[in-house]
Amino acid sequence: MAEKHDLKSLASAIQxxxxxxxxxxxxxxxxxxxxxxxxxxxxxxxxxxGKALPEWFGICVATVNGQVFEVGNCNQLFTMESISKPFVYGLALEDYGREYINSKVSVKPIEETLNSIALDEKSKRPYNPIVNAGAIATTDLIKGNGVGARLKRILDMFERYTGRKHDIYMPAFVSDKAYGNRHRAIAYLMLNFGIISEKIDETLDLYFHQSAIQVNAHDLGVMAATLANGGVNPITGERAIDERYVQDVVSVMQTCGMYDSAVEWAYRVGMPAVSGISGGISAVVPGKLGLGVFSPPVDEGGNSIRGMKVCEDISKDFGLHIFNVAQPKHNLKDLIESGESVDDW
Known part of the structure; x- marks a missing residue:
């Protein structure tokens, strides 16, 4: 009990x-x-x-030492949608290991749309865990006896990542399910090639539930910071994912997380990231920080307009591009830890 109290005191002091x-x-x-x-x-x-307000906008940066900086609507809840995918992929890796998961889902970036009804022509596997086909196949692999038990494992996992419990936004679940015929087509195509089990209705039910999990920008920042911290939540100290599989999750985010904009994102921003059609982006700077941005207006590819601009600015200003070797415009460590004023830049 004393240890928990000390951890809370430390977190309070840091914040x-x-x-x-x-x-x-x-x-x-x-x-x-x-x-x-x-x-x-x-x-x-x-x-x-479509009920989201376009003016909602929140930015959260969480560091690997537990500091959290946030502005705007960082407590506004929204559904996770595709942001859930790499994290559920990590849970599947823990369940079955890298070799087996790779036999079911590839890790190839593609320029196809997110909901493309297509598999790799040679292997007949989904191209990666981020496109809908790969995400459905990944969800199908989550262990548990029935939807309830499997969903609890997913919710428990996200609680480890964020440090709080999460709810399902049932209207979104119902809406997703009602408009999910394309997902059903994808699932039956994969069943034909032996990629997923015959429990299609159960798997899709679980998939629609995971998409409807409610999060906020603060959560996205802490989730990304947890990956940046080797799989350990920097605020609670709890491990969210086996450290062996952090690189798998982050690698998939880097190559596929921004969908058909992934290549341009890698070139311009250079942060492993994943976005959701509801307007969230969760980006990882390994060993340093996690970034969560929420703003509902998205581009044609389903990526938050404001979110992409924020991530690009932060990457450029602090030299956080994964391949950056030049001196950054500003030193992130100095700005966070010193009393330097922004006006003095």
């Missing part, structure tokens, strides 16, 4: 420091820079998604 850090001023300026952007549209092909 108190974070709230007065000049890095928060930087994020506030970034928020104000893009707050008025009116590009993109709120996704409405699933009716429940």
């Amino acid at each position: 108190s420091f974070a709230s007065s850090s000049p890095f928060l001023s930087y994020l506030t300026e970034l928020y104000e820079k893009y707050e008025s952007v009116n590009e993109g549209t709120v996704a409405n092909y699933i009716p429940e998604l």
